Amino acid sequence: xxxxxxxxxxxxxxxxxxxxxxxxxxxxxxxxxxxxxxxxxxxxxxxxxxxxxxxxxxxxxxxxxxxxxxxxxxxxxxxxxxxxxxxxxxxxxxxxxxxxxxxxxxxxxxxxxxxxxxxxxxxxxxxxxxxxxxxxxxxxxxxxxxxxxxxxxxxxxxxxxxxxxxxxxxxxxxxxxxxxxxxxxxxxxxxxxxxxxxxxxxxxxxxxxxxxxxxxxxxxxxxxxxxxxxxxxxxxxxxxxxx
Amino acid sequence: xxxxxxxxxxxxxxxxxxxxxxxxxxxxxxxxxxxxxxxxxxxxxxxxxxxxxxxxxxxxxxxxxxxxxxxxxxxxxxxxxxxxxxxxxxxxxxxxxxxxxxxxxxxxxxxxxxxxxxx
Numbered sequence: 001x002x003x004x005x006x007x008x009x010x011x012x013x014x015x016x017x018x019x020x021x022x023x024x025x026x027x028x029x030x031x032x033x034x035x036x037x038x039x040x041x042x043x044x045x046x047x048x049x050x051x052x053x054x055x056x057x058x059x060x061x062x063x064x065x066x067x068x069x070x071x072x073x074x075x076x077x078x079x080x081x082x083x084x085x086x087x088x089x090x091x092x093x094x095x096x097x098x099x100x101x102x103x104x105x106x107x108x109x110x111x112x113x114x115x116x117x118x119x120x121x122x123x124x125x126x127x128x129x130x131x132x133x134x135x136x137x138x139x140x141x142x143x144x145x146x147x148x149x150x151x152x153x154x155x156x157x158x159x160x161x162x163x164x165x166x167x168x169x170x171x172x173x174x175x176x177x178x179x180x181x182x183x184x185x186x187x188x189x190x191x192x193x194x195x196x197x198x199x200x201x202x203x204x205x206x207x208x209x210x211x212x213x214x215x216x217x218x219x220x221x222x223x224x225x226x227x228x229x230x231x232x233x234x235x236x237x238x239x240x241x242x243x
Numbered sequence: 244x245x246x247x248x249x250x251x252x253x254x255x256x257x258x259x260x261x262x263x264x265x266x267x268x269x270x271x272x273x274x275x276x277x278x279x280x281x282x283x284x285x286x287x288x289x290x291x292x293x294x295x296x297x298x299x300x301x302x303x304x305x306x307x308x309x310x311x312x313x314x315x316x317x318x319x320x321x322x323x324x325x326x327x328x329x330x331x332x333x334x335x336x337x338x339x340x341x342x343x344x345x346x347x348x349x350x351x352x353x354x355x356x357x358x359x360x361x362x
Contacts, residue, residue: 148272158316
């Protein structure tokens with residue numbers, strides 16, 4: 001039996017999309033398992049964990065991101081249809097939305113303007129680079145939308161995606177503290193605030209920690225925020241003279 | 244077949260969205276417009292087709308996984324992040340806290356006022 005050289009085998013495998021696709025799925029499954037073993041803490045989200053492990057792995061085997069992405073793009077591509085699919089939870093909760101439309105819209109607008117203005121304001125004051133600034137701007141929107149927006153306004157999509165993920169875990173960690181401080185116990189309000197400020201992470205957290213009502217309102221806030229931010233952000237960045 | 248039907252609906256909406264975004268040079272990502280198109284379609288039809296629900300909810304259940312490939316792209320930006328690491332961290336924490344406070348405060352007040360008006 002002939003056995004191929006190990007380094008030749010590696011040359012073949014590392015040039016094949018199969019390896020990075022498989023690595024992404026296996027690492028994600030492992031990250032979910034680790035997170036569960038640690039009691040589902042919001043501080044060590046499976047996504048953050050997967051990204052850290054995959055970056056470590058790529059550095060270890062000395063693989064370029066572009067090579068990795070050739071395989072991983074098949075997963076990445078699904079973000080588009082997943083964004084479209086956000087219309088389904090929005091449609092499911094249309095009655096509740098219609099009833100609360102006024103307050104929700106006002107709260108959503110206030111939240112978005114606060115998010116964008118404080119982000120740009122603080123980052124400008126701290127002297128961040130322009131590319132960082134424009135990638136930070138859409139940070140409270142769910143990733144697929146944020147990446148599209150970042151691309152539109154001149155930020156870096158992959159940097160924006162990473163910052164969105166960081167925002168999500170920070171939002172989930174801060175939220176219980178804010179709710180206690182403001183003495184808010186209404187699950188609808190809690191869920192909406194979580195979905196607005198921490199998008200998908202917040203929605204998962206709302207479902208898991210507060211309940212179904214909070215989860216529904218969180219999903220709604222996530223969709224609404226994504227939609228409104230996509231319209232508002234190009235205008236707001238122009239206001240700051242950034243694009 | 245339901246997966247194929249559902250996926251076709253989602254991709255068709257995204258395609259229309261991309262077409263509109265590029266064609267009219269709108270500052271909105273194509274998939275977002277696709278989401279609005281799908282929402283309008285569902286409103287008109289009055290229900291979510293089973294095939295669409297199966298595919299859509301399946302995708303949304305694993306939404307977090309879909310962020311991973313782009314997130315790994317952070318490694319390309321280590322230099323930029325290194326330059327701005329404090330700006331980024333302070334901005335994220337301060338701004339996220341303020342966003343939470345503002346949203347909760349406004350929604351809670353509006354909600355309470357509405358509740359009183361009805362009572």
